[in-house]
Amino acid sequence: MEPEPERRFRGRRALVTGAGRGIGRAAAAALRRAGAEVVALSRSAADLESLARECPGLEPLCVDLADWDATAAALARAGPVDLLVNNAAVALLQPFLDVTRDAFDRSFDVNLRAALQVSQIVARQLIARGAPGAIVNVSSQASQRALQGHTVYCCTKSALDMLTKMMALELGPHKIRVNAVNPTVVMTDMGRVNWSEPQKAGAMLSRIPLGRFAEVDEVVNSILFLLSDQSAMTTGALLPVDGGFLAS
Ligand code: NAP
Numbered sequence: 001m002e003p004e005p006e007r008r009f010r011g012r013r014a015l016v017t018g019a020g021r022g023i024g025r026a027a028a029a030a031l032r033r034a035g036a037e038v039v040a041l042s043r044s045a046a047d048l049e050s051l052a053r054e055c056p057g058l059e060p061l062c063v064d065l066a067d068w069d070a071t072a073a074a075l076a077r078a079g080p081v082d083l084l085v086n087n088a089a090v091a092l093l094q095p096f097l098d099v100t101r102d103a104f105d106r107s108f109d110v111n112l113r114a115a116l117q118v119s120q121i122v123a124r125q126l127i128a129r130g131a132p133g134a135i136v137n138v139s140s141q142a143s144q145r146a147l148q149g150h151t152v153y154c155c156t157k158s159a160l161d162m163l164t165k166m167m168a169l170e171l172g173p174h175k176i177r178v179n180a181v182n183p184t185v186v187m188t189d190m191g192r193v194n195w196s197e198p199q200k201a202g203a204m205l206s207r208i209p210l211g212r213f214a215e216v217d218e219v220v221n222s223i224l225f226l227l228s229d230q231s232a233m234t235t236g237a238l239l240p241v242d243g244g245f246l247a248s
Contacts, residue, residue, distance in 0.1 A: 008228055010035030015081045017065060017118060018088025020047030022188030023138060026216045027085050027223050029055050034224065039078050041065075042088070065114035066106060075121045080129060083227045084122045086115035087138040089156070091190050093149040104152050111156035116163060119178075123171055132175035134227045137164050138219075139180040141242045157182075161238050168236030177235040179226040184242035185213040210243030 014031045018024035020042030028040040032055040041061040042048050048060035063074035065088050089111040092103040115137055126133040142150050143157035160180065167178040185195045185204060191213070195201050205211060222241050225231055240246045 006033070007035035009083070009224075012082045013037040013039070013080060014083040014085070014227070015039045015041060015061075015078060015118070015122065016085040016087060017041045017114070018138075019051060020044050022190060023183075023186060023216055023219050023223075024085065024087035025051055026220045027087060028058065030217075030220050030224060031083070031227075032058050036083065039081065041074070041078075065118070066109040068113070068117060071114060071117055072121070075118060080125050080131075081122045082126070082131060082133050084119060084133070084135045085138065085223055085227070086118060086135065086160075088114060089138070089190075091150075091153050091194055093153065093194055094151070095149055096151045099151055107152045107156050108159075111153070112159050112163065115160060119163075119167060123167075123174070123176055126176055127174045133171075133177070134231075135167065135171075135176065135178045136223050136226045137178070137180040138223070139164070139182045139238065141182050141184050141240065141245050143182060143238075144246055164238065165236045172235055177226075177231070179231070179234060179237045179239065181219060181222045181226065182238050182240045182242060182246065183214050183219045184208055184240075184245050186216055186219060187213060188216065207248060208243040208245045209248055212243060214241050214243065 014036040016024050016028040019028040019040035028038050032038045039059045039061050043064050045062045052058050052060050061074055063070050065071050137160050139160045140157045142154045143161045164178055164180040185191050219241050222239055
């Protein structure tokens with residue numbers, strides 16, 4: 001007989017940004033399997049349509065998070081949310097001397113400003129309803145280590161770590177917990193673009209005590225732990241999912 005599907009998020013409504021591909025897509029699907037109502041937000045409609053076909057009942061929400069006004073309008077249609085995963089990001093790699101204004105602005109708009117804006121909207125609704133909530137920001141090991149060619153990306157993730165702590169500080173009294181996960185390389189589309197070159201990958205692998213990159217599901221498991229009541233006393237934490245990279 002099939003085992004009972006896990007239903008630990010039954011009765012909770014979750015919003016996952018960047019849910020079209022990679023970690024966000026897997027997190028949205030896992031939350032749906034675990035019984036949550038799921039709003040899956042991303043930029044490309046085709047990705048959301050295929051995800052909605054795979055996950056019956058999932059609600060797609062198509063918007064470019066770099067557009068503040070469009071994001072506010074889309075979130076107004078999302079309904080009340082209990083659990084939020086700020087996952088959408090871009091990784092536009094350039095050597096420090098070649099960093100462009102466009103790459104800087106787009107990276108900070110998507111990786112940091114959108115996380116702040118979406119969290120504000122969700123937190124205001126939670127406070128108005130008097131409901132508890134949990135937010136997970138998907139950061140990176142790159143928030144805490146300088147990586148060649150990653151100036152802007154590293155800076156967005158450092159700022160996201162501090163945003164996580166600030167939100168934990170100010171939203172804690174409202175029973176809203178805020179934590180981050182900080183993965184090492186994961187071979188999603190983003191990971192493949194930036195880490196497929198064997199020499200570059202080898203140099204990174206040699207700095208990871210467990211000697212491998214992370215799997216998508218390993219990141220998703222940590223996200224779900226931080227969203228769940230199993231981590232009820234944890235807020236403001238930055239959880240490495242990095243095989244020990246940040247410890248070394
Ligand atoms: P991915 O495969 O590139 O997927 C990113 C998703 O976010 C896509 O569906 C993308 O949609 C969406 N997105 C990007 N910009 C958006 C925007 N402006 N508005 C709405 N949606 C947008 O990335 P991933 O590897 O799954 O990464 C997910 C998170 O993990 C990111 O925060 C990333 O920084 C973090 N992370 C990744 C790695 C890694 O090695 N992969 C390591 C550490 C941390 P479109 O394709 O339509 O733009």
